[in-house]
Amino acid sequence: MRKxxxxxxxxxxxxxxxxxxxxxxxxxxxxxxxxxGQLIQGTFLPGDPNHFVNSNLTEVASxxxxxxxxxxxxxxxxxxxxxxxxxxFCAMAGFAFxxxxxxxxxxxxxxxxxxxxVPGFTxxxxxxxxxxxxxxxxxMWAVIIxxxxxxxxxxxxxxxxxxxxxxxxDAAVIDGAGETAMFFRIGLPGVRPGLITLLIIAFVxxxxxxxxxxxxxxxxxxxxLILGITTINSLQGFPIYNLRIMGAFLTALPLLVIFAVLQRxxxxxxxxxxx
Amino acid sequence: MKxxxxxxxxxxxxxxxxxxxxxxxxxxxxGIILSFFGQRGAKMWFVGANNYAAVVADPQFWSGFGIPAFxxxxxxxxxxxxxIFIALLFxxxxxxxxxxxxxxxxYALPGVxxxxxxxxxxxxxxxxxxxxxxxxxxxxxxxxxxxxxxxILLVIILWEWTGYTALVLYSTLVSxxxxxxxxxxxxxxxxxxxxxxxxxxxxxxTLFLLLIFNSIGALQVxxxxxxxxxxxxxxxxxxxxxxxxxxxxSYGAFTFAIAMGLVLAAVIFVISFLFMKGSVKELxxxx
Numbered sequence: 001m002r003k004x005x006x007x008x009x010x011x012x013x014x015x016x017x018x019x020x021x022x023x024x025x026x027x028x029x030x031x032x033x034x035x036x037g038q039l040i041q042g043t044f045l046p047g048d049p050n051h052f053v054n055s056n057l058t059e060v061a062s063x064x065x066x067x068x069x070x071x072x073x074x075x076x077x078x079x080x081x082x083x084x085x086x087x088x089f090c091a092m093a094g095f096a097f098x099x100x101x102x103x104x105x106x107x108x109x110x111x112x113x114x115x116x117x118v119p120g121f122t123x124x125x126x127x128x129x130x131x132x133x134x135x136x137x138x139x140m141w142a143v144i145i146x147x148x149x150x151x152x153x154x155x156x157x158x159x160x161x162x163x164x165x166x167x168x169x170d171a172a173v174i175d176g177a178g179e180t181a182m183f184f185r186i187g188l189p190g191v192r193p194g195l196i197t198l199l200i201i202a203f204v205x206x207x208x209x210x211x212x213x214x215x216x217x218x219x220x221x222x223x224x225l226i227l228g229i230t231t232i233n234s235l236q237g238f239p240i241y242n243l244r245i246m247g248a249f250l251t252a253l254p255l256l257v258i259f260a261v262l263q264r265x266x267x268x269x270x271x272x273x274x275x
Numbered sequence: 276m277k278x279x280x281x282x283x284x285x286x287x288x289x290x291x292x293x294x295x296x297x298x299x300x301x302x303x304x305x306g307i308i309l310s311f312f313g314q315r316g317a318k319m320w321f322v323g324a325n326n327y328a329a330v331v332a333d334p335q336f337w338s339g340f341g342i343p344a345f346x347x348x349x350x351x352x353x354x355x356x357x358x359i360f361i362a363l364l365f366x367x368x369x370x371x372x373x374x375x376x377x378x379x380x381x382y383a384l385p386g387v388x389x390x391x392x393x394x395x396x397x398x399x400x401x402x403x404x405x406x407x408x409x410x411x412x413x414x415x416x417x418x419x420x421x422x423x424x425x426x427i428l429l430v431i432i433l434w435e436w437t438g439y440t441a442l443v444l445y446s447t448l449v450s451x452x453x454x455x456x457x458x459x460x461x462x463x464x465x466x467x468x469x470x471x472x473x474x475x476x477x478x479x480x481t482l483f484l485l486l487i488f489n490s491i492g493a494l495q496v497x498x499x500x501x502x503x504x505x506x507x508x509x510x511x512x513x514x515x516x517x518x519x520x521x522x523x524x525s526y527g528a529f530t531f532a533i534a535m536g537l538v539l540a541a542v543i544f545v546i547s548f549l550f551m552k553g554s555v556k557e558l559x560x561x562x
Contacts, residue, residue, distance in 0.1 A: 010367045010368050011368065013364055014368060014371075014374045017361065017374075017378065018374060018377045021378050021434065021438055022380070023396075024381075024389070024434065025392075027392065027396055027403065028392055031395075031401075039401050040400050040401060041406075042401055042405050042406050043406065044403050089290045090291065092288070092290060092291065093287065093292075095287050096284040096285070096287035098277075099277060099278060099287075100278050100279070100280050100281070100283060100287075101277045101280075101284075102280065102281035103281045105284075111300075115295075115303070117547045118299075118543075118544075119491075119495050119516075119536070119539065119540055119543055121495070121497070121519060121520065121536060122303070122306065122536035122537060122539065122540040123298075123299060123303060124302075125519070125523055125529065125533050126302040126303070126305045126306030127302040128529075129529065130302055130305055145294065145298050148294045148298070149294045149295050149297075149298045149299055151299060154291065183287070204383075207385075208386075210385070210387045210498055211498070226385065226387050229391075230387070230391075230502070230505070241400070244391065245395070248388050248392065251385075251387075251388055252384055255383050256383060256384075
């Protein structure tokens with residue numbers, strides 16, 4: 001490493017690595033311009049003629065009566081509801097830990113922290129049986145209800161609330177604010193960066209969650225995009241590659257936009273390390 | 276000052292707790308109970324610890340750990356080394372923000388998409404590498420073969436997580452006071468010596484946490500190999516998580532699968548225990 005780093009300037013290393021990191025994203029983008037005949041030619045160049053709009057987008061809209069658009073809507077619904085509800089609940093729970101001394105405080109915090117380490121699929125199998133007993137299987141609730149819980153978010157919220165100084169609460173008490181007003185008017189603005197970060201992480205986490213809907217849903221019209229695209233097959237049972245690639249593109253696009261626009265809220269921390 | 280008020284506290288905790296119990300705590304307890312039952316179809320009967328005995332004695336379950344072990348001993352060390360190298364590179368390049376954005380980009384995409392993209396890029400039908408290799412004289416390049424699978428998985432996971440790893444390490448590096456390196460430089464240390472003897476030791480804690488997080492991830496790996504499974508027939512026990520899923524949903528052995536899930540959770544829990552000990556400190560910041 002020593003000799004190499006001396007003879008090869010840092011920028012060349014960085015460019016070589018950048019090519020590696022960009023390659024699949026570039027390959028995805030140029031593949032969206034190709035029909036199946038062009039895809040199997042296996043080049044790195046965009047399709048000529050360009051099929052992005054004319055066959056690919058129109059096929060996305062027409063495939064199985066527009067089920068891909070339904071998946072897109074489902075993903076948006078699951079992620080929007082789950083992220084807003086879970087983040088709000090986390091903020092409330094974080095406030096409780098910050099503001100009060102209560103029976104079972106330490107035990108509850110340890111319990112929540114402990115549960116954040118239980119792997120998803122360990123819980124998803126018994127959850128499947130629980131939802132079967134409750135007749136929730138293959139309904140949208142089977143995806144929405146678990147998405148409203150963000151166990152690690154509570155821990156993150158406790159960290160964010162700890163950054164709100166005691167003086168802010170004391171001043172609010174002197175001003176005669178009640179506890180509810182304190183939470184909404186003083187607390188929430190104080191933890192706003194944390195709220196936004198948590199909202200994004202939760203949204204992306206639900207948008208990307210493949211395993212939960214895989215287990216819970218069998219009706220294709222309720223699938224989120226990330227599950228749906230892995231099921232795009234012809235009547236003979238073979239994958240339709242151009243549509244799967246368009247599906248991957250539609251799944252990735254909002255994530256890339258979020259990443260580009262909201263990057264300052266997503267500083268790499270060790271906290272969000274579970275994809 | 277904190278207020279003593281259990282009722283108020285639980286009012287604020289209630290919405291979270293209701294959903295937490297419904298979708299997290301109860302399933303775990305229910306799962307533990309179910310793991311003591313035998314099951315065929317809808318019929319269940321108490322079997323004591325038989326499922327656990329079967330898990331421990333099941334060679335299929337343990338051979339599924341081959342992939343996590345490969346990731347732990349090959350992929351993760353490689354990624355940490357690369358991460359250190361890239362973090363040091365970021366330090367040397369004056370305007371590294373652009374590179375940091377690009378290197379971090381794969382982190383924005385989920386494992387399923389990474390799995391799809393790489394498996395298509397390595398597939399016989401669509402690979403852009405095949406025409407290149409053919410032009411270079413390789414007769415019939417075929418990437419996705421069973422012996423190659425661990426290495427393909429390694430490429431996918433390196434692609435997903437190396438940039439993130441490098442950025443975490445870089446943010447630790449920039450928090451090291453520059454005086455240390457300057458003092459060493461005055462004493463005549465080379466850049467390589469400074470990196471090895473001053474900077475890398477300061478990254479120790481961060482590296483340790485990254486190691487733990489990645490080990491947990493390696494034990495649970497599911498999405499990427501499942502996407503590879505679209506192109507090649509994988510054994511049902513390719514990874515522990517895939518074995519658990521297949522036992523439950525392909526063979527209907529739910530309670531056995533649940534017991535396996537709990538054994539895996541126990542393994543992960545032991546590994547993460549060290550991390551937890553550090554996190555409890557947050558509770559006492561304003562005590």
